[in-house]
Amino acid sequence: MLEKDLRERIKEVAVDHFNNNGYHGTTIRNIANDVNCSLPMIYYYYNNKKELFDEIIKKEYFDLLKRQAALLKTDNIIDFYTKFVYDLNSLSNYDKKVYRLGIKVYLSFDGDEELMEIMDEWEKTILPRHYQLLKPYLKNADNDMAIVRTLVHLLESLIESIVVKNRFLPEEEIREEISIVLRGCE
Amino acid sequence: MLEKDLRERIKEVAVDHFNNNGYHGTTIRNIANDVNCSLPMIYYYYNNKKELFDEIIKKEYFDLLKRQAALLKTDNIIDFYTKFVYDLNSLSNYDKKVYRLGIKVYLSFDGDEELMEIMDEWEKTILPRHYQLLKPYLKNADNDMAIVRTLVHLLESLIESIVVKNRFLPEEEIREEISIVLRGCE
DNA sequence: CTTTTCGCCTAACGTTCGTTAGAATTATAT
DNA sequence: ATATAATTCTAACGAACGTTAGGCGAAAAG
Numbered sequence: 001m002l003e004k005d006l007r008e009r010i011k012e013v014a015v016d017h018f019n020n021n022g023y024h025g026t027t028i029r030n031i032a033n034d035v036n037c038s039l040p041m042i043y044y045y046y047n048n049k050k051e052l053f054d055e056i057i058k059k060e061y062f063d064l065l066k067r068q069a070a071l072l073k074t075d076n077i078i079d080f081y082t083k084f085v086y087d088l089n090s091l092s093n094y095d096k097k098v099y100r101l102g103i104k105v106y107l108s109f110d111g112d113e114e115l116m117e118i119m120d121e122w123e124k125t126i127l128p129r130h131y132q133l134l135k136p137y138l139k140n141a142d143n144d145m146a147i148v149r150t151l152v153h154l155l156e157s158l159i160e161s162i163v164v165k166n167r168f169l170p171e172e173e174i175r176e177e178i179s180i181v182l183r184g185c186e
Numbered sequence: 187m188l189e190k191d192l193r194e195r196i197k198e199v200a201v202d203h204f205n206n207n208g209y210h211g212t213t214i215r216n217i218a219n220d221v222n223c224s225l226p227m228i229y230y231y232y233n234n235k236k237e238l239f240d241e242i243i244k245k246e247y248f249d250l251l252k253r254q255a256a257l258l259k260t261d262n263i264i265d266f267y268t269k270f271v272y273d274l275n276s277l278s279n280y281d282k283k284v285y286r287l288g289i290k291v292y293l294s295f296d297g298d299e300e301l302m303e304i305m306d307e308w309e310k311t312i313l314p315r316h317y318q319l320l321k322p323y324l325k326n327a328d329n330d331m332a333i334v335r336t337l338v339h340l341l342e343s344l345i346e347s348i349v350v351k352n353r354f355l356p357e358e359e360i361r362e363e364i365s366i367v368l369r370g371c372e
Numbered sequence: 373c374t375t376t377t378c379g380c381c382t383a384a385c386g387t388t389c390g391t392t393a394g395a396a397t398t399a400t401a402t
Numbered sequence: 403a404t405a406t407a408a409t410t411c412t413a414a415c416g417a418a419c420g421t422t423a424g425g426c427g428a429a430a431a432g
Contacts (some may be wrong), residue, residue, distance in 0.1 A: 006379085022296065025210035028420065038381050040422075049420070107350050109295045110208065146362035153343035153363065154336060161339075164293050176332035177339065180367060192409090214390065224411050226392075235390070 007045040009035050014052050019097045023110050061102035077137050082175040088162045099163045137185040151181050193231040196221050200238050205283045209296050243301055247288035263323050268361040274348045285349045323371040337367050
């Protein structure tokens with residue numbers, strides 16, 4: 001037994017390859033090479049290529065999302081969202097790659113119909129969840145929902161910068177932008 | 187000679203395939219099948235697969251971007267940005283697919299190093315360009331640049347909804363969100 | 373001590389890929 | 403009419419792909 005469980009190491013390397021080369025550009029041989037194991041070992045732990053890909057999205061990605069969504073919320077809504085985004089900067093490389101891969105599937109740039117449906121289900125929960133979070137701070141104006149939508153759009157773009165484009169975003173910049181959208185709230 | 191130039195038809199079908207299946211998931215055989223021509227005809231007009239992909243990004247995508255960027259600007263900045271985004275809804279299917287493919291490369295979900303460098307060069311021009319547009323409407327506050335950044339982030343997310351996720355966004359929703367970011371300007 | 377199970381391997385299967393050789397057909401020019 | 407050039411084809415190349423058959427050695431179970 002090497003440093004880590006072989007099954008885990010395969011998945012880690014697979015995340016890397018799927019990320020860099022997409023589903024079709026990734027070969028089992030290349031994964032096996034980087035893991036330093038023989039080719040059929042991949043099939044010993046995963047039935048086939050698709051199952052390996054699916055496990056990364058269904059388990060790793062959604063676990064990560066749920067961990068993120070369960071973050072504690074402070075009493076200041078701007079602080080909360082700022083921290084929520086800023087903390088993505090210090091995600092582990094593995095988590096960042098899983099996140100990136102998930103977004104790729106979310107935008108239907110990779111994966112298949114089945115995964116897309118799961119993503120659609122998740123997406124439906126996004127707006128209501130943030131509406132609940134923001135509710136106490138909204139002034140029951142006629143554009144409350146527009147503010148929630150705008151914030152979610154901003155968050156998506158910020159997350160993409162950090163996770164997909166692999167940029168570092170300073171806390172102050174994040175706070176400024178979120179404050180612009182939420183100015184007037186609290 | 188059929189309805190259209192064969193070279194053009196190959197490119198059209200290729201855009202579709204690269205879009206649906208990515209670079210590695212696309213095969214020259216499948217393209218030839220859908221074009222209803224023999225396989226080597228692709229090689230008659232394009233030296234290889236990569237050249238076909240590159241032409242779509244380098245010519246079609248950037249032509250589209252430049253067309254977009256050259257849009258006339260009205261005297262009302264919110265009207266202008268609203269129209270800018272809303273008009274994406276009625277892009278032709280071909281243009282939408284080209285746009286989508288370009289964003290895929292922009293996010294380095296497809297394509298290679300060389301295309302990424304071209305994308306990076308383009309990206310550098312985005313913030314300054316919108317700063318110039320917004321300048322007359324900004325009140326020289328200390329968060330002027332933050333407003334520009336926020337707007338660009340919002341635009342990116344709105345564009346992605348329409349072009350990548352293929353949603354229809356109503357003009358009123360777009361206007362509301364842009365107004366939230368630009369409230370105070372003009 | 374024997375037998376079964378587990379983790380891992382070498383070698384190969386059949387298929388599909390990008391690409392090309394070489395020839396047939398059609399259009400253009402002389 | 404004849405020569406040249408532009409399109410298009412059938413057929414195949416070698417390489418790489420996902421996947422599997424079958425066996426080896428060590429550990430665990432009886």
